[in-house]
Amino acid sequence: EVIDKKATAIDKITERYIQIQNSQTPYDVFISYKETDAAGRRTADSYEAEKIYNCLTQRGKLKVFFSRETLKSIAGEEYEPYIFSALNSAKVMIVYGSNADNIKSTWVKNEWQRFSYLQRNDSGKHLIPVLLNVEPKDLEGALSRFEAFDYGMRNAHDELLSIVNKFVYGNSFDRVYEISFKVENLVRHGLNLAAEGKLTECFRTLKKAEKVDF
Secondary structure (H helix, E strand, O other), X not given: OHHHHHHHHHHXXXXXXXXXHHHOOOOOEEEEXXXXXXXXXXXXXXXXXXXXXXXXXXXXXXXXXXXXXXXXXXXXXXXXXXXXXXXXXXXXXEEEEOOHHHHOOHHHHHHHXXXXXXXXXXXXXXXXXXXXXXXXXXXXXXXXXXXXXXXOOOOHHHHHHHHHHHHHHHXXXXXXXXXXXXXXXXXXXXXXXXXXXXHHHHHHXXXXXXXXXX
């Protein structure tokens, strides 16, 4: 009877996962981190993970699974199908931690181990331990073998965004960056023309930005 109940629960999760997978745009990045401490308070890791989320979504225009934001309107019993779907679709997982205990926490460990398992059959998936004041040797098992990113470095967000973009876009990243830079410059020039009252030239410049070939 216990086995039957577990099988039924798994079937429901799988069915819901398929529904979610079919209705959502795939994720580019999954951020794994410890949200609360033993007292139920938000961790420092959660605040830093949110900064990474903002960088990747606002500057990188990437679709990112960040549980505090992504699951905020989802009922608790629905968490697992959404997590399962995001783990399957994401090309990059960031495991963030400022101490080894947080990275060893049950949820974080569960998420990175499942993602690592999916990597075995998908060379397009990449796992990045993003560490602050933590040595890679202090990580558990397989996680210690991934190349870690030092979050304490100067311009950490810029460097991390660059790495993630290359994993997400592959060889096309340089072309994407070149086009984005061109459009950004045209828009900035158009706004400067508008500020000078040169509205006709502004309109022409913005039209050029619209016609850039992606």
